[in-house]
Amino acid sequence: MQALRCHAFGPIANLVVEDIASPAPGAGEVLIDVHAASINYPDTLMVQGLYQVKPPLPFTPGAELAGVVAAVGDGVRHLKVGDRVAASTGTGAFAQQAVAEATRVMPLPDGMDFDAGASFVLAYGTSIHALRTIAKLQPGETLLVLGAAGGVGIAAVQIAKAMGARVIAAASSDAKRALAREAGADETVDYTQAEWRREVERLTDGKGADVVYDAVGGNYAEPALRATAWRGRYLVVGFAAGEIPKLPLNLALLKERAILGVFWGAAMTREPRQLMADLQQLAAWFAEGRVTPPVTEQVPLTGAADAMSRLATRQAMGKLVVRPRG
Ligand SMILES: NC(=O)c1ccc[n+]([C@@H]2O[C@H](COP(=O)([O-])OP(=O)(O)OC[C@H]3O[C@@H](n4cnc5c(N)ncnc54)[C@H](OP(=O)(O)O)[C@@H]3O)[C@@H](O)[C@H]2O)c1
Numbered sequence: 001m002q003a004l005r006c007h008a009f010g011p012i013a014n015l016v017v018e019d020i021a022s023p024a025p026g027a028g029e030v031l032i033d034v035h036a037a038s039i040n041y042p043d044t045l046m047v048q049g050l051y052q053v054k055p056p057l058p059f060t061p062g063a064e065l066a067g068v069v070a071a072v073g074d075g076v077r078h079l080k081v082g083d084r085v086a087a088s089t090g091t092g093a094f095a096q097q098a099v100a101e102a103t104r105v106m107p108l109p110d111g112m113d114f115d116a117g118a119s120f121v122l123a124y125g126t127s128i129h130a131l132r133t134i135a136k137l138q139p140g141e142t143l144l145v146l147g148a149a150g151g152v153g154i155a156a157v158q159i160a161k162a163m164g165a166r167v168i169a170a171a172s173s174d175a176k177r178a179l180a181r182e183a184g185a186d187e188t189v190d191y192t193q194a195e196w197r198r199e200v201e202r203l204t205d206g207k208g209a210d211v212v213y214d215a216v217g218g219n220y221a222e223p224a225l226r227a228t229a230w231r232g233r234y235l236v237v238g239f240a241a242g243e244i245p246k247l248p249l250n251l252a253l254l255k256e257r258a259i260l261g262v263f264w265g266a267a268m269t270r271e272p273r274q275l276m277a278d279l280q281q282l283a284a285w286f287a288e289g290r291v292t293p294p295v296t297e298q299v300p301l302t303g304a305a306d307a308m309s310r311l312a313t314r315q316a317m318g319k320l321v322v323r324p325r326g
Pocket of ligand 1: 039040041042122123126147148149150151152153170171172173176215216236237238239240241242262263264265311312313314316317318
C-alpha cells in the first residue's frame with residue numbers, strides 16, 4: 001500500500017510517499033481502508049520532532065481518518081468488516097490502510113461522508129471535552145475563540161452554539177472571519193489589530209468573555225487572559241502561534257480567573273467512556289445539523305506534505321483532507 005513516510009524529524013517537505021506493507025490488526029484493534037484522513041496541527045509538529053509524542057522512525061503521520069473496516073482483531077465486538085467508521089489513530093492515517101484501537105473507532109453517523117468523518121473525532125472531540133467537561137460552558141455565557149477558523153477553533157464555535165452560548169470568534173483575515181460566521185459565530189474580532197481585546201470588552205459591555213478557548217498562544221494569550229471575565233475560565237488548548245506564553249499570574253488573582261489545561265489525547269486514554277459519550281453527543285448534534293466539519297480542500301497522498309506545510313504556516317482554514325485512495 002502507499003503511505004506518506006517520515007524517515008527523520010525535520011522539514012515537512014522531506015516527507016515521501018512510498019510503498020510499504022499493510023499493517024496487521026492485533027487484539028482489540030481493527031484494520032481500516034482509509035478513504036479520507038484530515039490534517040491536524042500536531043501532525044505538522046510531530047514530523048518536525050517538535051511534538052510531545054515522538055514516534056519511532058520511520059513512521060506514517062496522520063492522526064484521524066474515516067474509511068471502511070477491512071479486518072477485525074481478537075476481542076473486538078462492536079465493529080465488523082464492511083462498517084463505515086471514523087477513528088483517531090495518533091499516527092498512521094496518511095496511508096491507504098491503517099490500524100486503530102477499537103475503543104477509538106466510531107461508526108460513521110448516517111449522512112456523514114468520509115471527508116467529514118475524517119475531520120470529526122480529534123477536532124470536535126477536543127473541543128467538546130474542553131467546553132463541556134473542562135470549562136463547563138453554560139447556556140447564555142459568552143465564549144471567545146482564538147484561531148476560530150482553524151480545525152479545533154471552528155469545532156469550538158459550532159459546539160458552543162449547540163450548547164447555547166454566545167460566540168466571539170477571533171481570526172486573522174476577512175476570509176477566516178467569514179468562515180467563523182458561517183459556522184455560527186455571533187461576532188468576529190480581528191486579533192491582528194493592536195488593542196483587539198478592547199473590542200472583546202466592548203462586545204461584552206466591559207465584562208470580558210466568560211470562557212476563552214486559546215489554541216493559539218504566543219502574543220495572543222495575554223490579551224486573551226485580560227479579556228476573560230470575573231471568575232471566567234481560560235482554556236489552554238494549544239500554541240499554534242509557535243511560542244508557549246508565560247503569563248503574569250496576577251491576572252488570575254485580580255479577577256479570580258481560572259486557567260485550565262486541556263489535553264484531549266491523555267484524557268481519552270484515562271477516560272475512554274467519556275470519549276464515547278462525547279462522540280455520541282457529537283453524532284446527535286451532527287444529525288440535527290448543529291455541527292458539520294467545514295472541509296475546505298481535498299488532496300491526494302502526493303499533495304499531503306504541501307497541504308501540511310500550508311496549515312503549519314497559517315495559509316489554511318477549516319479542515320484539509322488527504323484522500324489516500326485518490
Ligand atoms: N490540547 C489538546 O488536546 C489539543 C488537541 C488538538 C489540537 N491541539 C492544538 O490546537 C492547536 C490548533 O490545532 P488545529 O489542528 O486546529 O490547527 P489549525 O487548523 O492550523 O488552526 C490553528 C489556527 O491558529 C492560528 N494561528 C495563529 N498563528 C499561527 C501561526 N504562526 N501558524 C499557524 N497558525 C496560526 C490560525 O488562525 P489565524 O490565522 O486566524 O490566527 C489557525 O487557523 C495546535 O497548537 C494543536 O497542537 C490541542
